[in-house]
Amino acid sequence: MAHLWSGRFDSAPDEEVFQFQSSFAFDRRLFEDDVVGSLAWAEGLASAGVLSADDAAAIRAALGEIRERGLTDPDFVDGDDEDVHAFVERQLIERVGDAGKRLHTGRSRNEQVSLDLRLYLRRRIGAIQRELVALVDSLAGQATSAGSALMPSYTHLRRAQPILVSHFLLAHAAAVRRDHGRFVSAYVEADVLPLGSGAIAGASYPIDTAALARRLGFSRVVSNSLDATADRDFVSTFLHACSLTMVHLSRMAEDFIIFSTEEFGFFGLSDAVTTGSSLMPQKKNPDPLELVRGKTGRVIGHLSGWLATMKGLPSGYNKDLQEDKQAVFDTDETVQRSVRAVTVVVRSLTLHDTRTEAAASGLALATDVADLLVARGVPFREAHEVVGRMVRDLLAVGRDFAAMTTDEWQGYHPALDADAASRITARGSVEARHTPQSTAPTAVAAALADVQRWVEESTPGSD
Ligand code: ARG
Numbered sequence: 001m002a003h004l005w006s007g008r009f010d011s012a013p014d015e016e017v018f019q020f021q022s023s024f025a026f027d028r029r030l031f032e033d034d035v036v037g038s039l040a041w042a043e044g045l046a047s048a049g050v051l052s053a054d055d056a057a058a059i060r061a062a063l064g065e066i067r068e069r070g071l072t073d074p075d076f077v078d079g080d081d082e083d084v085h086a087f088v089e090r091q092l093i094e095r096v097g098d099a100g101k102r103l104h105t106g107r108s109r110n111e112q113v114s115l116d117l118r119l120y121l122r123r124r125i126g127a128i129q130r131e132l133v134a135l136v137d138s139l140a141g142q143a144t145s146a147g148s149a150l151m152p153s154y155t156h157l158r159r160a161q162p163i164l165v166s167h168f169l170l171a172h173a174a175a176v177r178r179d180h181g182r183f184v185s186a187y188v189e190a191d192v193l194p195l196g197s198g199a200i201a202g203a204s205y206p207i208d209t210a211a212l213a214r215r216l217g218f219s220r221v222v223s224n225s226l227d228a229t230a231d232r233d234f235v236s237t238f239l240h241a242c243s244l245t246m247v248h249l250s251r252m253a254e255d256f257i258i259f260s261t262e263e264f265g266f267f268g269l270s271d272a273v274t275t276g277s278s279l280m281p282q283k284k285n286p287d288p289l290e291l292v293r294g295k296t297g298r299v300i301g302h303l304s305g306w307l308a309t310m311k312g313l314p315s316g317y318n319k320d321l322q323e324d325k326q327a328v329f330d331t332d333e334t335v336q337r338s339v340r341a342v343t344v345v346v347r348s349l350t351l352h353d354t355r356t357e358a359a360a361s362g363l364a365l366a367t368d369v370a371d372l373l374v375a376r377g378v379p380f381r382e383a384h385e386v387v388g389r390m391v392r393d394l395l396a397v398g399r400d401f402a403a404m405t406t407d408e409w410q411g412y413h414p415a416l417d418a419d420a421a422s423r424i425t426a427r428g429s430v431e432a433r434h435t436p437q438s439t440a441p442t443a444v445a446a447a448l449a450d451v452q453r454w455v456e457e458s459t460p461g462s463d
Contacts, residue, residue: 035063036119037116042063085109085112085113106207112195128336132183136455149353180458185237186237226315253290256289369390371432372416
């Protein structure tokens with residue numbers, strides 16, 4: 001077949017090399033965006049007086065038909081074309097002949113591919129954001145059902161201080177909300193019209209780029225054609241937003257994997273989200289969570305791979321840039337599917353609050369004993385020493401604060417009177433917190449209400 005650029009060549013391309021550099025197998029995903037961009041370009045040319053009204057109308061009708069066909073017939077977007085841009089143009093020329101051959105006037109695939117990918121990302125970012133909102137909603141739902149249940153928090157994966165289970169769940173929600181915000185930035189970065197840049201130096205027709213931007217819903221137009229045709233910062237930003245989202249999903253997955261082990265038994269994973277073992281009948285494995293953790297490496301790989309691809313490129317378009325698409329497509333699908341999987345897991349979690357509450361007490365209250373001493377005038381360093389000694393003694397005999405007699409309290413420090421034992425509980429510990437970001441029940445209730453409000457207000461970009 002003839003290629004978009006056959007005229008300059010004496011011989012046909014080597015078949016294997018042509019296949020090697022062809023992107024149609026994967027950039028067909030940009031089909032709809034390419035048609036939308038082409039429709040806009042036809043209008044731009046017509047308004048600039050470059051295309052006759054008749055040609056523009058013929059192109060518009062044919063592109064509409066091509067779009068319709070592509071959306072209804074899954075086998076249509078196919079062929080030996082080099083890429084999706086060549087495919088759409090061939091289809092157009094087959095339908096309207098010379099008018100179709102005029103569409104590429106003043107336009108380059110270099111700006112066209114940037115436009116298509118920007119349109120694609122704008123759609124996909126909206127879809128990912130909707131999944132993130134659903135995930136936050138599922139965490140808020142669990143936080144609501146957890147009520148006033150207590151659990152230990154961990155630093156260095158060693159018991160630290162008692163917290164509300166809802167505080168733990170809302171911690172993950174906080175990270176996911178940041179991810180959502182990062183996609184807002186990724187959207188803003190993609191939201192720029194590159195058309196009018198030509199291959200590199202700009203178009204030599206009086207195209208009203210501001211009108212084109214308005215038509216395609218872009219908030220602004222690129223500022224430099226040389227930069228624009230080779231700029232993929234919006235791809236890097238998107239991959240970064242996805243990578244960090246995966247890092248958060250992976251950490252959440254890790255928490256639920258650990259906390260649902262026989263050893264912890266804090267949460268139960270539903271049968272619907274676990275897998276059995278072909279050999280060991282007792283097993284219920286958290287495969288989806290492990291896969292999310294595993295796929296995080298793959299998404300981070302796309303980000304670092306992409307940055308490595310970009311780093312040595314000279315100014316202007318280079319074919320290396322074609323590598324952006326597989327990185328983006330695989331990443332965006334992986335992230336969306338991972339968020340959904342985690343959402344299903346979270347929605348179906350069961351909390352074993354007798355286990356979490358039992359684990360929240362004991363020596364995890366050591367800081368509270370020290371705080372009590374401080375409240376009674378003892379300098380914190382001295383209090384830390386005293387309580388450290390108590391912990392050492394208690395550990396040696398396998399007891400905890402709750403088992404100590406009044407005399408024993410007094411023996412460690414005269415400020416620890418009869419009242420002390422009754423005050424040192426996990427519940428008392430969380431209730432003693434003061435700051436808005438703390439695990440104090442009133443603070444957590446306010447945080448939960450804020451998250452619920454956010455979920456309601458979040459109506460992300462449309463797909
Ligand atoms: N398939 C190409 C890509 O993805 C489209 C742009 C081609 N431009 C070119 N000068 N060969 O980047």
